[in-house]
Amino acid sequence: MNKLKDIWSLLGNTNLMFGLIVLMILDLTVGYFMLKSHPHLFYPINDMGFLKWSATYGKNNLYETAWLYLLIFFLAILFVNTFICTTQRVTILFRNKSFSGHKFRFIIKLSPHIMHYALLIMLLGYLVSYLSSETCLSNILLPEKSIRIPDSLYEIHLNSLHIDYYQGERLQYMQDRAIDVQADLTIQNKEKIITGRLGFNKPVWFFPYSIHLKDFAPKSKSGMNRRTYINVIIKKDPGAKYYFSGMILFTFGLLLYSLHWLMERNKITKDSLLT
């Protein structure tokens, strides 16, 4: 029992966190130079998912990709460390009776812990995403034509495509080039029909998929008359809701923490600065 307690307190130690973050920064610095010199090795992670990437690019280029495996290892330990450390402090905070009747003060004191738990949710979301997301690239849709989403009964139909070409004078490099694209889609299977308008940065969602516009033609009014089409990415990412929930929660905690700092900054004494 004592041994378990020792392991628990060792894994939740803040000095361990210090060491881990320093190692992660060094590792990421190596990663920066590896990504800069070999971007083609890492780009496929998004398309293939981490497991398939790891079995191909990752395994065959271990010298260039080892930093990423190390990063995941450090992140796993940081996850455990953050969970234990935060849980210990939250337990103490909840046992502290001095906050009774001071709900706002209690929430403010809770803000760093909200951020820590939010970080854990984000990391879990990324883990789920990289282990189980599916990406279907290069799906060409022609007007009034349909394609089927692989391994599903869904069909996507491109009803119409509206392309706005820039006609103003302010953006000289955009003259006669497309500035906005909107594609009206119908997605259907045997049970339901969904319609949506797809654009750049405006995906169409239908559970469990999302469709993202990757490319389109024709891009300019002048020049060769190219056939009209859109190229879409079809994504199934079960982790997205977790990492975005984590981000929202983290931002909420961070705003509370900053508010706390703004309220308390003039009350900060010499002792609190020097300890």
Added chain:
Amino acid sequence: MIQHSFLLAAIFYLLSFCGAIAGKKHISGILLITGLLANGYSIAIRYWLTFPMLPLYQGPFFLPFFMGLFSLKALGNAHHSESNILLLISLMAWAALFFPNDHYLPFIQFRTIFSHLFFLFGVIARAFFILSGLQAYQCIRKKEMNETALQQLREVRQSVIWGYLFWTISVFCGAIWSYLGWGSPVVWEDPAITTAMATWLYYSLYLHLHLISFVNAKNRPFFAVIGACWVIAFNCLPDMGKFMLPNIFMVKNYI
């Protein structure tokens, strides 16, 4: 006009620094404000000529503006040695002028509020981090821990917290933008993703330093200085290009 106004800003920043060295505090302040106005005009035009797309990789032209803006209040304080800040603002402005990274055509994926927040908050955060490093450097130079040094310690922490807030929101906005545009919160082809993460981790660590048993309060300013050096090396310099004489210096343009 963009380059002329930015050159004017760089000249005013340099003159402001000279004024500070000469001990002419008021003149230095007026020159700094004039520089900020010229710089603000230059970046407003830059934005106007690209909006609704994003002037990405033009952060170096924005950075001196935000650094100057955020240090205005601090420069008014009697305990500040303003020449350090003005020297850095001036150096940044001249570096942006001679090492531009301009040759980049915006694309339609830039058309979202998240890309703009990612860019602007990222620059603002860098400005805060670099300022915190300078404030920390001034703390280190102080031999005794008097009220002035304590005030500087407060300012270091305050700058770090603001920087961390903006950096975090910038990173999150970048992730949302990446997801909306490409279907993934991380696009694994830009090495900047690793340094952005490392910066975030570094300043997360900074905010935890009071919990670390072997780091005492007197060592903390060193961490802020190292952080500022890291930000300059890995978050600012990669946005710059190769040395290039700006068009306004080309004699042929005036013949």
